[in-house]
Amino acid sequence: MASIVDRLRAHIHQSGPAKTGPGKALLVYDGRAWPVVKCGAVYVTDEDKAKKVTKNVISLGQGSEETKRKSSSKYTLAIGSSFGHIHTFLKDSDNVLKCFDQTKAEDKCLLLIRKPKSSSKQSIEL
Numbered sequence: 211m212a213s214i215v216d217r218l219r220a221h222i223h224q225s226g227p228a229k230t231g232p233g234k235a236l237l238v239y240d241g242r243a244w245p246v247v248k249c250g251a252v253y254v255t256d257e258d259k260a261k262k263v264t265k266n267v268i269s270l271g272q273g274s275e276e277t278k279r280k281s282s283s284k285y286t287l288a289i290g291s292s293f294g295h296i297h298t299f300l301k302d303s304d305n306v307l308k309c310f311d312q313t314k315a316e317d318k319c320l321l322l323i324r325k326p327k328s329s330s331k332q333s334i335e336l
Contacts, residue, residue, distance in 0.1 A: 232256065234307060238267050239292055241321035242285070246294040252320070254306050260287050261302040267322050283325075289313045290321040299326070 233255035240249045250270045254263060264287050289310055290296040297315050300306065310318065 233258075234310075236306075236310060237292070237319040238270065239290075239294075239319050239321050241288070241290065241294055241296075241323045244294070246292065246321070248292070249322070254310070256305070256307055258306050259302065260300040260304045260306055263287060263306050263320070264302075264322070267320065285322055286325045288321045288323050289315075289318055291315060291317045292319055293317075294321070296321060296323070 233253055235251045235253050237251050238249050239246045249267070252263060252266050252270070264285060267287065268285065286302070287300045287306065288296045289298040289300065297313050297318065298309060300309055306320070310320075
């Protein structure tokens with residue numbers, strides 16, 4: 211047991227201090243089905259991109275370990291309200307905290323949704 215602790219300490223000293231800036235704990239709702247269900251909260255820093263946060267949110271969900279390990283490529287995050295209204299779609303490369311702060315809404319949270327089809331994306335971007 212002591213050897214595991216020693217290896218962990220050595221790894222921490224080699225990797226250096228963690229790069230975490232100031233952040234926020236954001237509520238997350240699962241918007242893949244109706245009604246929208248609260249599934250927890252995630253701590254998001256200034257450096258976190260939407261793709262990384264999406265993977266973390268999927269790991270929050272209930273289900274087997276097999277389900278949690280599946281690819282998150284068909285899901286994405288959006289900024290919306292707790293009743294399912296979407297205010298902003300996020301791209302995988304977007305900074306989550308910056309977009310969250312820029313969105314003008316009172317009751318805002320992160321929504322886990324299925325990625326829109328390509329034809330839907332084109333109509334949204336226009």
